[in-house]
Amino acid sequence: MCELLAMSANVPTDICFSFSGLMQRGGNTGPHRDGWGITFYEGKGCRSFKDPLPSAHSPIARLVTEYPIKSEAVICHIRQANSGKVCLENTHPFTRQMWGRNWTYAHNGQLANFQQELPIKMHIPIGTTDSEHAFCWLLDQLHYKFAEQEPDEVTLFSFVAKLSERIRQLGVFNLIISNGECVFSFCSNNLHWITRRAPFGLANLIDAEIKVDFKKETTDKDIVTVVATRPLTDDEVWQKMQPGQWQLFRFGESIASNLK
């Protein structure tokens, strides 16, 4: 399996604190040794850092913890390979373009019969993972449904939720996907989230001896949501998502969900 991490914020915010915890799970406090990647959006542009090496020992991962890139949306993934060998083309997140936006996708789980059940035509995978295949299928379906006309975000991501539900029938499909403005998460069996806003407090990482006082790092107007496979801090209350639940975040706020 793998671990996912995402952030959605209303002001450009760095993810150094959360990433410092997560990267330890890539070969140190966790077994996810088969590569890692992180994508930062800055406006409509994005940049990724990726390494097929374990994050706990990667000089690029160290740079990411030390160089505070400020972003309103971040997608991150550390991999424990189950489908597709360990190589760069199988390393998440995957980024492709649609409607003049960068779409970034990371998946945790495993899918059976994906080649038969998710036929693709337009968006052809580069690597051999079930994850990238499902991403390509999802983009194909978005194209069939909406063609050249990008719909409003709730219509769009409600449809992504429907597609995710279909993919989930093939196995385990915890998903994080972003178009730079929205961050969408779909839970198959394991996903948590937390929204931090004023009054900010202290937080203590589970995987590294690092504490942060968010009061010192933020202003009263900041709203920052973090989504992760497992909680990253042990002194805050994380929301556990239910199987089949999805949440749509936009600039830090939850704007839609199927939660009853």
Added chain:
Amino acid sequence: MCELLAMSANVPTDICFSFSGLMQRGGNTGPHRDGWGITFYEGKGCRSFKDPLPSAHSPIARLVTEYPIKSEAVICHIRQANSGKVCLENTHPFTRQMWGRNWTYAHNGQLANFQQELPIKMHIPIGTTDSEHAFCWLLDQLHYKFAEQEPDEVTLFSFVAKLSERIRQLGVFNLIISNGECVFSFCSNNLHWITRRAPFGLANLIDAEIKVDFKKETTDKDIVTVVATRPLTDDEVWQKMQPGQWQLFRFGESIASNLK
């Protein structure tokens, strides 16, 4: 204007030496202060490092010079903005997917009336540069010409050459583009290349006090071609390309050209 750098090699080779020279032109020995980017192919996968900051002062650029990523194809660009503001989405190289491959593109020059003259439909730009627009148009044209069927490489890049000639009518269009296996270069007014092979010798960078003895870094079978806007070393013979000339490299060797 901007500066381009590319590498094509028959064995995974690092570009630390050449990049150490080029990065100095981004705000130190040259005026190209408006961002930089480099894309490394490793098999079918690729990873990019990008920064809208000057390369001469970028911690990410320093990492790239110190961390020897071994690659068979590299595309690099340092930017002096003339079309489109300085931001991440306008920072080259641009990467998009076609036929299950990553295509990476960087342009030096300036194009007039590109929005009217190069209509696009399928591949929609994310930023506002003439460069990305021309890349999107080029991919649209490849799709119209070959649809789902990727042709052999000489047919494919001969057609890219034809498209480049058409784009060049709009201004200055020095191009480097790669699908991971081939590196194609098209000269509008300024592009040089060199192929290094046994017997290897010494080389001295123009832009930094760095010398290398390639004999110590290579084996007798290595073949490495470097393409650059201006020569990077002052004690080797670089081939100057002529306006309208194109060269196709594959794993270090020149395999096709329109040179008479």
